[in-house]
Amino acid sequence: MSSEILTGRLAKEHQTIKHMLQIYCKAHCQAELKTNGLCPDCLSLLNYAEQKLDRCPYGESKPDCARCPIHCYKPQPRAQAKKAMIYSGPRMLYRHPIEAIQHILDKRRPIPEKPPAGASQYARRKANAKQKQ
Numbered sequence: 047m048s049s050e051i052l053t054g055r056l057a058k059e060h061q062t063i064k065h066m067l068q069i070y071c072k073a074h075c076q077a078e079l080k081t082n083g084l085c086p087d088c089l090s091l092l093n094y095a096e097q098k099l100d101r102c103p104y105g106e107s108k109p110d111c112a113r114c115p116i117h118c119y120k121p122q123p124r125a126q127a128k129k130a131m132i133y134s135g136p137r138m139l140y141r142h143p144i145e146a147i148q149h150i151l152d153k154r155r156p157i158p159e160k161p162p163a164g165a166s167q168y169a170r171r172k173a174n175a176k177q178k179q
């Protein structure tokens with residue numbers, strides 16, 4: 047289950063979030079019905095994250111979420127995501143080492159300047175669709 051809308055770095059980040067939620071969900075959520083290893087709660091958090099990635103004003107130059115000055119998550123999903131990341135972060139090194147290392151490298155990149163309007167994937171997709179009309 048990869049993102050159907052995201053591309054490039056944002057698609058990779060979505061993949062990493064999915065893996066982190068799967069690790070968390072496996073250890074914490076008792077739901078009988080899981081989709082791709084995710085209970086309904088974790089799945090809806092992943093979908094929320096996908097939408098936020100799609101609309102991230104930084105687009106491809108997105109900084110790592112923890113240091114981002116924008117804080118686009120609402121408090122409830124933000125707390126839920128934080129809890130899951132704290133648990134799965136250290137475990138990612140064993141389960142998905144390349145993604146874990148990539149994430150560590152991302153944290154070292156400087157935070158980019160505030161992006162121009164329309165840099166999100168969402169905005170660029172809309173603009174492209176308009177051009178084609």
Ligand SMILES: [Zn+2]
Nearest residue numbers: 071075085088
């Ligand atoms: Zn879960």
